[in-house]
Amino acid sequence: MSKDIQKKVEALREKIEYHNHRYYVLDAPEISDQEFDALMNELIELEQTYPEYQSPDSPSQRVGGEPLDKFPRVSHEIPMLSLENAESQKGLLDFHQRVSKNTQKTDPVYVAELKIDGLALSLRYEQGILVRGATRGDGTTGEDITPNVKTVRSIPLKLSKPLDIEIRGEAFMSKASFERLNQEKAERGEDPFANPRNAAAGSLRQLDPKIPAKRDLDFFPYSVPYIRGENLDSHYSAVKELKDLGFKINPYIRKFETMEEVISYCEEWQEKRTKLPYEIDGVVIKLNDYNLQQQLGATSKNPRWAIAYKFPAEQAESQVNNIFIN
Numbered sequence: 001m002s003k004d005i006q007k008k009v010e011a012l013r014e015k016i017e018y019h020n021h022r023y024y025v026l027d028a029p030e031i032s033d034q035e036f037d038a039l040m041n042e043l044i045e046l047e048q049t050y051p052e053y054q055s056p057d058s059p060s061q062r063v064g065g066e067p068l069d070k071f072p073r074v075s076h077e078i079p080m081l082s083l084e085n086a087e088s089q090k091g092l093l094d095f096h097q098r099v100s101k102n103t104q105k106t107d108p109v110y111v112a113e114l115k116i117d118g119l120a121l122s123l124r125y126e127q128g129i130l131v132r133g134a135t136r137g138d139g140t141t142g143e144d145i146t147p148n149v150k151t152v153r154s155i156p157l158k159l160s161k162p163l164d165i166e167i168r169g170e171a172f173m174s175k176a177s178f179e180r181l182n183q184e185k186a187e188r189g190e191d192p193f194a195n196p197r198n199a200a201a202g203s204l205r206q207l208d209p210k211i212p213a214k215r216d217l218d219f220f221p222y223s224v225p226y227i228r229g230e231n232l233d234s235h236y237s238a239v240k241e242l243k244d245l246g247f248k249i250n251p252y253i254r255k256f257e258t259m260e261e262v263i264s265y266c267e268e269w270q271e272k273r274t275k276l277p278y279e280i281d282g283v284v285i286k287l288n289d290y291n292l293q294q295q296l297g298a299t300s301k302n303p304r305w306a307i308a309y310k311f312p313a314e315q316a317e318s319q320v321n322n323i324f325i326n
């Protein structure tokens, strides 16, 4: 009997994670929400009947377990640095000058990414299993919020390869989920969140994981500070690897040969950002080649091989819109 139950539980888990990936990462579901819920309810029932089969990587953790009384503190062996800001196009050209001068490369390849306005997370996987999710904190000490991180549907609980790896990225809430949440809070007479970033941060810092589980949080990875057994030679190859491992990758990431192209990408998204389903506050520009990154290194605060182009504060008109929507 027990062998059969174990097989059934494991088969259910795989099926549920497969459909979770289809829906939340590929945006291409194959079954209805009702069918998915039925699979999840069946798994939860089996795990409650046979607690000996509970497992940290079970998708039942995505709906949240028991509340914690506090978050343990964690240290980031590799500090989570912050980005130096460029307030203008001239700042980007100065950055390019510094990079070219210090790497003797006049034509380095850059990667440009939308700067998602959310909460930085560090994810640790051992043999491909998510074992720890932590906030950035002050860059060297963060909070272990693993049960809450497991409720973010686009964060894989198990990678497609059994790797020991650390992955960092931005957890965020879409504009639509933010408006819906504030609507619900208003109906309950609760104070609304000021913006999606606060809503995402506030949700992930709840001691009861059942709360973030209902908040439709999302995640885009943006760096691989540590990987064992594979050597990645560039940021772009790391992003490809993240996609292969099961993560959702932001579709607007681009490689550019010149800073002029980077600047026009920044101008393009400064105009188009209101059309995105999530908030961005700029563009992140990174030197693609890991050897060149290594050559430039980092200060105690920022990497010298990356910079953030921050958009000027959002036009007043769009703020007014938000007030009326709320």
Ligand SMILES: NC(=O)c1cnc(OC2CCCC2)nc1N
Pocket: 081, 082, 083, 113, 114, 115, 116, 117, 118, 170, 222, 223, 284, 303, 306
């Ligand atoms: N908010 C973002 O979208 C974002 C933040 N950070 C980074 O890169 C880290 C890696 C090295 C220092 C900054 N990339 C991003 N896309």
